[in-house]
Amino acid sequence: MSRVELVRLIGDVLRQLDVRTDRSAEPGGAVPTEVRNALATQQLKIAITDLDESTPAFFKASEDILALKSRLNGAIQSADNGLALVDSLNRLLETLDGLITSGH
Secondary structure: OOHHHHHHHHHHHHHHHHHHHHHOOOHHHOOOHHHHHHHHHHHHHHHHOOOOOOOHHHHHHHHHHHHHHHHHHHHHHOOOOHHHHHHHHHHHHHHHHHHHHHOO
16 A cells, blocks of 8 residues: 555545534434544645655554454444444554654
8 A cells, every 4th residue: 555545545534434424313423523633634644744655664554554444444334333433443543643653
């Protein structure tokens, strides 16, 4: 996975979250704004940070993110699994944060 592909993947997740929030009639069904905004901030940081895509840390983070992506997709589609979604998003944020801090 390249940095550009990673930025696109995060954008896809953000769009899915926004659609879920728009469809959610229940307050508990929406993703907390701070979690969504943190993900958007991480996307921006990845887009503007000069990350070395050839490092083992980038490769490992890419693998972890791809593994999380399937969990995220399932949690986003499930209307009644808000806690699993927030947990998966937090794991994604931690992985992205580790990638950004190791990429300098």
